[in-house]
Amino acid sequence: xxxxxxxxxxxxxxxxxxxxxxxxxRETPMFKLPRQAPLLGAGTKHKPFGFYDATVDGGWEVPGxxxxxxxxxxxxxxxxxMLGGRTNHWGRISLRMGExxxxxxxxxxxxxxxxxxxxxxxxxxxxxxxxxxxxxGDDDLENTPGSPAGVLQPAPVPRATELLTKKHAAPLGxxxxxxxxxxxxxxxxxxxxxxxxHPDNPLAQRVLAQSMRQRAACLWATPCGxxxxxxxxxxxxxxxxxxxxxxxxxxxxPDAMVREVTVDATGKATGVNYIDKTTRTDRKVTARIVVxxxxxxxxxxxMLNSKSSLFPNGxxxxxxxxxxxxxxxxxxxxxxxxxxxxxxxxxNTDGASGMHMYMPWWLYKEQLAxxxxxxxxxxxxxxxxxxMPGPGIFGGMDALTNGAYGKRLKEEARRYYGSWMWFDxxxxxxxxxxxxxxxxxxxxxxxxxxxxxxxWKWSEHETKQAAHMVKTFAEVIEAMGGxxxxxxxxxxxxxxxxxxxxxxxxxxxxxxxxxxxSVLNQYCQSWEVKNLFVTDGAPFVSNADKNPTLSIxxxxxxxxxxxxxxxxxxxx
Amino acid sequence: xxDEQDTTPMDxxxxxKVIATAAAAASLGDAALPSTADAQATVQIxxxxxxxxxxxxxxxxxxxxxxxxxxNARANWPRLLSAPELATxxxxxxxxxxxxxxxxxxxxxxxxxxxxxxxxxPYDWAERSxxxxxxxxAWLDVESAKRFGKQFVQLTVAQRTPICDDICYWxxxxxxxxxxxxxxxxxxxxxxxGFYTSDAGMRDLGYVGNVPLAKFDxxxxxxxxxxGLA
Ligand SMILES: Cc1cc2nc3c(=O)[nH]c(=O)nc-3n(C[C@H](O)[C@H](O)[C@H](O)COP(=O)(O)OP(=O)(O)OC[C@H]3O[C@@H](n4cnc5c(N)ncnc54)[C@H](O)[C@@H]3O)c2cc1C
Ligand code: SF4
Numbered sequence: 032x033x034x035x036x037x038x039x040x041x042x043x044x045x046x047x048x049x050x051x052x053x054x055x056x057r058e059t060p061m062f063k064l065p066r067q068a069p070l071l072g073a074g075t076k077h078k079p080f081g082f083y084d085a086t087v088d089g090g091w092e093v094p095g096x097x098x099x100x101x102x103x104x105x106x107x108x109x110x111x112x113m114l115g116g117r118t119n120h121w122g123r124i125s126l127r128m129g130e131x132x133x134x135x136x137x138x139x140x141x142x143x144x145x146x147x148x149x150x151x152x153x154x155x156x157x158x159x160x161x162x163x164x165x166x167x168g169d170d171d172l173e174n175t176p177g178s179p180a181g182v183l184q185p186a187p188v189p190r191a192t193e194l195l196t197k198k199h200a201a202p203l204g205x206x207x208x209x210x211x212x213x214x215x216x217x218x219x220x221x222x223x224x225x226x227x228x229h230p231d232n233p234l235a236q237r238v239l240a241q242s243m244r245q246r247a248a249c250l251w252a253t254p255c256g257x258x259x260x261x262x263x264x265x266x267x268x269x270x271x272x273x274x275x276x277x278x279x280x281x282x283x284x285p286d287a288m289v290r291e292v293t294v295d296a297t298g299k300a301t302g303v304n305y306i307d308k309t310t311r312t313d314r315k316v317t318a319r320i321v322v323x324x325x326x327x328x329x330x331x332x333x334m335l336n337s338k339s340s341l342f343p344n345g346x347x348x349x350x351x352x353x354x355x356x357x358x359x360x361x362x363x364x365x366x367x368x369x370x371x372x373x374x375x376x377x378x379n380t381d382g383a384s385g386m387h388m389y390m391p392w393w394l395y396k397e398q399l400a401x402x403x404x405x406x407x408x409x410x411x412x413x414x415x416x417x418x419m420p421g422p423g424i425f426g427g428m429d430a431l432t433n434g435a436y437g438k439r440l441k442e443e444a445r446r447y448y449g450s451w452m453w454f455d456x457x458x459x460x461x462x463x464x465x466x467x468x469x470x471x472x473x474x475x476x477x478x479x480x481x482x483x484x485x486x487w488k489w490s491e492h493e494t495k496q497a498a499h500m501v502k503t504f505a506e507v508i509e510a511m512g513g514x515x516x517x518x519x520x521x522x523x524x525x526x527x528x529x530x531x532x533x534x535x536x537x538x539x540x541x542x543x544x545x546x547x548x549s550v551l552n553q554y555c556q557s558w559e560v561k562n563l564f565v566t567d568g569a570p571f572v573s574n575a576d577k578n579p580t581l582s583i584x585x586x587x588x589x590x591x592x593x594x595x596x597x598x599x600x601x602x603x
Numbered sequence: 604x605x606d607e608q609d610t611t612p613m614d615x616x617x618x619x620k621v622i623a624t625a626a627a628a629a630s631l632g633d634a635a636l637p638s639t640a641d642a643q644a645t646v647q648i649x650x651x652x653x654x655x656x657x658x659x660x661x662x663x664x665x666x667x668x669x670x671x672x673x674x675n676a677r678a679n680w681p682r683l684l685s686a687p688e689l690a691t692x693x694x695x696x697x698x699x700x701x702x703x704x705x706x707x708x709x710x711x712x713x714x715x716x717x718x719x720x721x722x723x724x725p726y727d728w729a730e731r732s733x734x735x736x737x738x739x740x741a742w743l744d745v746e747s748a749k750r751f752g753k754q755f756v757q758l759t760v761a762q763r764t765p766i767c768d769d770i771c772y773w774x775x776x777x778x779x780x781x782x783x784x785x786x787x788x789x790x791x792x793x794x795x796x797g798f799y800t801s802d803a804g805m806r807d808l809g810y811v812g813n814v815p816l817a818k819f820d821x822x823x824x825x826x827x828x829x830x831g832l833a
Contacts, residue, residue: 060674069676075724082676094667187819188819191832250816251818252816376809376829377809377811382819419810420804428795437699437700441807444808
């Protein structure tokens with residue numbers, strides 16, 4: 032986002048990317064079938080989310096680039112090494128943070144407040160949604176803000192499983208509303224939108240219009256996580272980099288592993304040093320402004336590794352808070368088998384590959400009144416139905432059929448196909464002192480760069496929330512007349528996903544109003560190094576249940592506006 | 604698995620490609636349809652400031668395990684099951700998924716070859732699975748010899764059935780059959796995976812997706828009626 036915004040504003044931008052170049056138009060395995068892949072496309076340690084997943088040199092491990100865990104910690108760090116990073120295969124769930132989410136401490140006394148309000152970020156949400164293309168409904172619920180008319184694309188029609196869930200969740204008081212995903216259900220209006228998004232900027236309007244004309248609407252087939260060659264969903268590589276490159280203002284250097292931000296005697300950033308992976312040599316580039324967007328973990332790592340006499344603990348780390356207040360999303364889920372869904376007449380349920388509906392958090396009042404025993408909420412992602420058969424299909428059928436085989440197995444398969452559903456909670460974690468990353472003094476990666484060591488602890492707010500999730504999902508499944516697949520745990524610590532596992536790691540360079548208790552100001556600008564900015568998840572002060580990427584994009588845009596204003600004022 | 608193992612002629616994929624392009628064209632309008640060259644130009648990268656000494660950036664997959672060529676996939680490891688083992692496996696797979704009036708037997712769509720690919724894979728879990736599968740196949744022959752004096756492949760379906768009945772479900776299997784039942788469950792799982800991901804298997808289940816559509820329709824009325832949603 033930053034490369035795009037700065038380039039259309041006329042700045043010369045050099046993008047250093049640790050991974051290889053990646054072209055979704057040519058590389059996406061659209062319409063491939065599991066049987067055309069090794070092991071039917073199943074996940075392996077090399078491709079954890081499946082063979083076709085649009086992750087290059089990544090997953091829970093990156094070859095030659097380890098990280099470590101402190102004793103007792105099992106943090107999982109998902110990375111990918113490719114142009115566009117994890118936006119090539121993310122889930123595209125794009126929820127706005129709400130009013131409460133920016134001021135959590137004011138509301139319940141826990142964690143910390145953001146130095147900005149929802150109202151201040153809202154215009155950037157509007158423009159980001161128009162720019163990237165997000166579908167959603169017109170609901171405007173408590174702390175689940177709607178978007179102004181004309182901003183979102185129409186939500187896709189719900190699937191049968193989603194309608195059935197909505198019907199049976201309603202008596203339990205759980206709302207089921209259209210999901211918001213960065214997928215285009217119709218083509219963008221290239222004649223109108225660019226002018227709305229970039230008033231007064233003819234260059235931006237021109238390149239954006241050209242780029243929008245090359246994007247098709249969703250084909251209602253093929254998994255988004257494999258990437259999208261018709262550019263119907265949001266990936267940096269299909270949506271932001273093409274118009275950025277059209278300006279002629281952007282150069283991209285792939286296989287460039289940044290290891291350090293350099294500073295001069297006055298404490299200004301002068302550029303970065305990086306390892307050119309193809310030649311294994313160290314390189315130096317200079318710049319007027321340095322923007323870090325390497326993901327929350329990597330950005331902290333670069334800062335901590337940027338030691339100088341002015342910044343002995345790492346650049347911009349006078350507060351000692353770089354790496355601190357690392358957060359992930361609370362995750363727990365459960366599945367069930369729903370007899371009503373057996374033997375359904377064949378029909379196409381592929382849709383936009385992701386959810387068409389979801390459940391926003393609905394118990395704000397009960398929670399504030401202290402009735403739940405945990406302080407923050409979660410939303411629910413769910414699904415099921417007659418999707419494309421993959422490896423492991425019918426893994427749960429043995430128990431239902433007493434081990435059917437032969438012709439009976441085939442009949443049972445026809446009956447049970449599409450009758451399973453899953454429910455996953457995605458909840459807010461409160462930042463704590465025990466969850467952080469730091470440099471491991473004993474370990475370097477294959478480029479000689481010291482690696483991160485993680486420390487992690489959930490508090491009872493998170494484990495109790497996880498227990499509430501599975502209990503609630505079991506109730507929904509039972510209300511639908513179904514049976515849960517497994518025992519419903521009452522101890523949340525037994526069902527909560529490991530730290531990092533939900534892949535929403537944020538924090539590590541939080542913003543604030545006071546340089547003593549934050550690393551960045553409200554514009555994601557370093558308190559100590561005026562021409563150093565951060566535009567990934569590192570500036571997050573809290574981690575609302577809303578998946579982070581839409582907010583990362585909106586904040587990055589706001590940061591770029593601030594950079595331009597500061598340059599105009601002659602401050603940087 | 605690879606394409607050749609399926610019964611369907613391989614033009615399905617090509618056909619899908621054509622439909623996809625057509626659908627994209629329809630929704631884009633002819634004037635706006637990006638030619639391939641155009642589309643590529645927008646993501647091509649010109650590293651002007653790249654130091655002259657550096658090699659030009661490589662584009663496209665490198666063909667390593669973490670960066671495989673997704674469009675030309677191959678499970679390129681050696682297969683470890685022997686011909687006699689495969690014959691026994693084939694007989695067992697077809698006991699699990701035999702032909703009926705809607706679809707063919709598991710072996711017809713290449714399931715034994717998939718299982719061979721699976722147990723031979725260069726991963727720790729495959730090494731363990733190979734031991735279980737080999738052991739299970741050997742057990743089948745021993746048991747067949749005990750009961751009928753022949754190898755499993757030589758038995759009739761009627762003779763194989765009581766053996767399979769004893770090992771078809773781990774939970775209810777007698778103690779002396781528990782290990783064999785674990786093996787049977789694993790093979791059943793793999794057989795279902797291989798069979799239902801084939802074209803014939805997907806057709807059998809009534810999976811009708813993976814086709815480009817101009818519009819996504821609401822569930823048909825008969826589905827809504829059946830679910831009490833109409
Ligand atoms: C499977 C999956 C599903 C997800 N689903 C969702 C979802 O539905 N909704 C949502 O909001 N979020 C989702 N996320 C999270 C989302 O992907 C991230 O929030 C988002 O991509 C973060 O963007 P980023 O730019 O901070 O980091 P990244 O996308 O990781 O990009 C960082 C880039 O920097 C490069 N880099 C790293 N280190 C260096 C270095 N030292 N020098 C040079 N370059 C470097 C990397 O190679 C990469 O290209 C999902 C993630 C995964 C993996
Ligand atoms: S579901 Fe739609 S947006 Fe997603 S990859 Fe397929 S065509 Fe693209």
